[in-house]
Amino acid sequence: MSESFADENISNSGEPTPVEGLTPGEPAxxxxxxxxxxxxxxxxVAGLTGLLIGLAIGYFTFSYAFNRGFALxxxxxGVQSAPAVQRQVQPNQGRIDVSVGDDPYIGPKNAPVTxxxxxxxxxxxxxxxxxxxxxPLMQKYNGKVRFVYRDFPLDMHPDAEKAAEAANCALQxxxxxxxxxxxxxxxxxxxxxxxxxxxxxxxxxxxGLDTAKLDACIKSGKMADxxxxxxQDANSxxxxxxxxxxxxxxxxxxxxxxxxxxxxxxxxLAAK
Numbered sequence: 001m002s003e004s005f006a007d008e009n010i011s012n013s014g015e016p017t018p019v020e021g022l023t024p025g026e027p028a029x030x031x032x033x034x035x036x037x038x039x040x041x042x043x044x045v046a047g048l049t050g051l052l053i054g055l056a057i058g059y060f061t062f063s064y065a066f067n068r069g070f071a072l073x074x075x076x077x078g079v080q081s082a083p084a085v086q087r088q089v090q091p092n093q094g095r096i097d098v099s100v101g102d103d104p105y106i107g108p109k110n111a112p113v114t115x116x117x118x119x120x121x122x123x124x125x126x127x128x129x130x131x132x133x134x135x136p137l138m139q140k141y142n143g144k145v146r147f148v149y150r151d152f153p154l155d156m157h158p159d160a161e162k163a164a165e166a167a168n169c170a171l172q173x174x175x176x177x178x179x180x181x182x183x184x185x186x187x188x189x190x191x192x193x194x195x196x197x198x199x200x201x202x203x204x205x206x207x208g209l210d211t212a213k214l215d216a217c218i219k220s221g222k223m224a225d226x227x228x229x230x231x232q233d234a235n236s237x238x239x240x241x242x243x244x245x246x247x248x249x250x251x252x253x254x255x256x257x258x259x260x261x262x263x264x265x266x267x268x269l270a271a272k
Contacts, residue, residue, distance in 0.1 A: 098246040098249060100114070105146050106146070106147045111144055113269065115245055116148045117147070119150070120152055121157075122154075122159050163185055166199045166203075170182075177206060177208065185202065196218065243255060
């Protein structure tokens, strides 16, 4: 089974301090010597100031470029490190045939629109989407959208993979158990974290979920391959961060508001 987004502009300027005149009454030859030395000193200071400014500009330019490049590379992954990317709607570069297989989904299997999310249970932007957008989205397009969840745990989130395995273990007891635990994990992410101890506590609140079976499944590690398959598929689709969505194959990156989804979904429905 397989499953599945800031910038700053820094400028520096500096001017050498003006050279004050000599004290009146000094001998002419003394003035000439002093003026020459001060001029050289001013030139030296100006040169040093220019060098420091150049180094500062170079540093901040490099720092900006590096951080920007890292953000684009991790994406959203860098979701935490790349909020700008996570909120960026990427231009349509052609639709991608994203597999679904036996991944957990909500909505009619033959719905005209399928949304596949590649996500991470420890990703705060993913939690934002599920807290703020997911519910209104499914309510607005009830019966018209099938929502599929696939896992893409990021290396930067140490608890994400085990949380994904736990959710998949809950799926073994039924889709309703999966979605109940799925919702609980995102709801409590910022409060309790998503470590296995926290998930065990969440599991106890889910009616009908056999926690002993859930625990045995998690400890067996048998869902690790399922998560790995999701990650492999995500990489093949060019996913670099979470959350990343494919709406009938059209990529949408980041914890976008409902309007961003609607602009795509409405066009797809109108074309049917």
